[in-house]
């Protein structure tokens with residue numbers, strides 16, 4: 031007591047209570063971050079992390095970038111498949127998403143998502159030096175992945191994109207709406223543009239239900255300021271494509287109403303990568319990894335096959 035008194039006595043204005051930053055910081059769901067896997071980003075915001083470790087020692091690393099409003103827990107199945115290939119898989123909930131800090135689906139600048147991803151990737155790479163690293167992105171997470179790769183052109187062994195946000199969907203970003211969004215962004219940045227219609231994310235009713243009932247998914251409307259960040263992101267992606275030259279596996283559904291498949295065709299025509307594969311899923315909606323069973327199983331098989339051949343050659347453990 032005496033010592034403690036002395037301590038607080040010396041520091042004017044301090045109290046004997048724990049100072050703010052060392053008291054348990056709580057996740058948006060009220061869980062103490064000291065009890066959750068997490069990193070603190072450059073702004074001091076706590077980001078909830080997930081890690082999927084393979085049984086044997088990992089042959090490669092995989093970082094997964096989730097999309098707008100959702101969270102990295104929705105990639106558990108994909109991650110499990112990758113650990114079967116002896117990948118060490120890791121991800122975090124982006125700022126303003128899932129179990130991470132930040133106002134829901136708000137970001138000061140899209141670059142924050144890329145900066146935080148690079149921070150997490152650098153952290154894991156230090157723990158697994160020398161392993162090839164692949165980056166996965168879905169939808170807005172596809173834009174994050176492309177921009178993350180474009181900042182570190184030689185750091186990644188491959189890029190896997192599931193219906194990435196490359197060009198904004200012509201319906202949601204008509205020139206009038208873009209103009210209106212720009213004007214609104216100055217007047218009412220928090221004005222809501224309405225939320226995603228869950229029925230257009232997938233034809234699989236169970237997956238639509240899972241999305242609607244997932245408490246970690248943000249179901250509120252998209253703020254104008256966030257829509258502006260998405261427009262800013264798709265413009266940056268367009269400029270980055272000519273510098274992407276690593277192997278790319280790209281998948282898109284023809285009936286995707288959230289991210290136009292034309293964006294994936296544009297990527298195929300623009301990236302100078304020697305190896306670039308686009309798999310088109312006829313009649314499929316946006317979330318291909320949570321679509322009708324025949325689509326999602328084909329998507330997982332496609333990714334597994336593409337990666338299996340790459341890490342075999344990479345580790346030189348080829349045939350006799």
Ligand SMILES: O=C1N[C@]2(CO1)C[C@H](C(=O)N1CCC(COc3ccc(F)cc3Cl)CC1)C2
Pocket residue numbers: 096097098099100104168169170171195197198199202203211226231241252257258260261264288289316317
């Ligand atoms: O499993 C999953 N997938 C999810 C949900 O759950 C889909 C969602 C995701 O990332 N996007 C879907 C919505 C889209 C809206 O885009 C815009 C809206 C207004 C605007 F003015 C300019 C743009 Cl670009 C961005 C990308 C993640």
